[in-house]
Amino acid sequence: MWRNTMRFAAVLCRHLPPQMNPQNLTASLKKMILESAVKFSRPARTIAWSRALCSAPKDYGVPNPSWSAEMMSLYERYSAKGAESWERLPSYKRYLTYSAGGQCLSRLHKPTARLFTRNLEEEGAGFEYTVFANKAERRAVCLFQAGPLLEGPPGHVHGGAIATIIDSATGICATYLTGFVMTANLNINYRNPIPLGSVVLVECELDRTEGRKTFVSCRITSADGSKLHAEATALFVSVSVGTLIGF
Numbered sequence: 001m002w003r004n005t006m007r008f009a010a011v012l013c014r015h016l017p018p019q020m021n022p023q024n025l026t027a028s029l030k031k032m033i034l035e036s037a038v039k040f041s042r043p044a045r046t047i048a049w050s051r052a053l054c055s056a057p058k059d060y061g062v063p064n065p066s067w068s069a070e071m072m073s074l075y076e077r078y079s080a081k082g083a084e085s086w087e088r089l090p091s092y093k094r095y096l097t098y099s100a101g102g103q104c105l106s107r108l109h110k111p112t113a114r115l116f117t118r119n120l121e122e123e124g125a126g127f128e129y130t131v132f133a134n135k136a137e138r139r140a141v142c143l144f145q146a147g148p149l150l151e152g153p154p155g156h157v158h159g160g161a162i163a164t165i166i167d168s169a170t171g172i173c174a175t176y177l178t179g180f181v182m183t184a185n186l187n188i189n190y191r192n193p194i195p196l197g198s199v200v201l202v203e204c205e206l207d208r209t210e211g212r213k214t215f216v217s218c219r220i221t222s223a224d225g226s227k228l229h230a231e232a233t234a235l236f237v238s239v240s241v242g243t244l245i246g247f
């Protein structure tokens with residue numbers, strides 16, 4: 001049974017166009033699964049199974065009770081900017097699930113795996129963040145509230161956790177603008193420590209693309225923009241869905 005589901009997942013991945021927009025993946029995968037259900041002998045059972053696999057995933061990028069007043073105020077400010085082309089991007093507990101029928105693949109491929117930044121059920125304990133993107137301006141902003149389990153120096157956020165949120169925010173920005181990518185290079189200058197529990201802005205901007213390469217720069221500042229915490233540049237390389245998933 002398991003071997004068959006893995007084969008099924010591998011076939012799905014092979015048939016996905018290499019540069020498929022992640023935002024189309026949900027619909028495409030659902031369509032492929034339902035079409036294959038009709039082709040095989042027990043459509044009713046397979047359709048029920050596929051629907052169960054494709055149920056809506058939890059979006060972690062919406063407010064929860066752990067968000068501070070400052071985080072809420074920034075969230076409301078960027079949500080209100082909707083008219084100026086800022087779009088909030090959904091955030092799931094697996095990369096696969098990113099607006100995806102990836103919800104189906106997610107349950108077939110290493111089902112106990114979880115995205116590093118979304119691996120705690122306790123709200124507010126680790127990475128609390130949400131990302132807004134602006135396609136026209138080729139920018140994204142991540143609102144990040146650092147929980148107590150991200151401590152490095154006493155009372156401050158661990159450098160690895162800062163690298164993680166930079167990799168995630170720039171990666172989401174690159175994926176949103178250019179399709180599936182993997183990080184090839186990340187350079188960070190840490191300028192001022194980030195107090196645990198504080199809310200910072202992680203602002204990302206697409207600098208340029210060259211063939212399969214996408215260059216993104218990033219700045220982390222305090223919520224009011226007065227203090228610079230870190231600056232970074234990142235290089236992402238476009239990959240196929242199959243490469244990303246490891247088939």
Ligand SMILES: CCCCCCCCCC(=O)SCCNC(=O)CCNC(=O)[C@H](O)C(C)(C)COP(=O)(O)OP(=O)(O)OC[C@H]1O[C@@H](n2cnc3c(N)ncnc32)[C@H](O)[C@@H]1OP(=O)(O)O
Nearest residue numbers: 095098167168171172175182183184185211212213237239
């Ligand atoms: C929506 C949800 C989004 C969530 C975002 C989460 C973001 C998190 C992203 C990650 O953390 S990914 C995990 C960390 N990254 C990796 O594990 C990647 C490991 N490296 C690889 O798998 C491959 O090296 C890689 C896919 C990056 C590139 O391999 P390829 O064989 O596909 O490409 P190739 O090596 O031919 O390089 C393509 C181009 O990139 C250039 N390149 C590759 N690596 C480079 C590098 N490190 N520095 C500079 N340039 C580099 C390379 O020179 C070449 O340039 P040209 O096209 O001009 O010839």
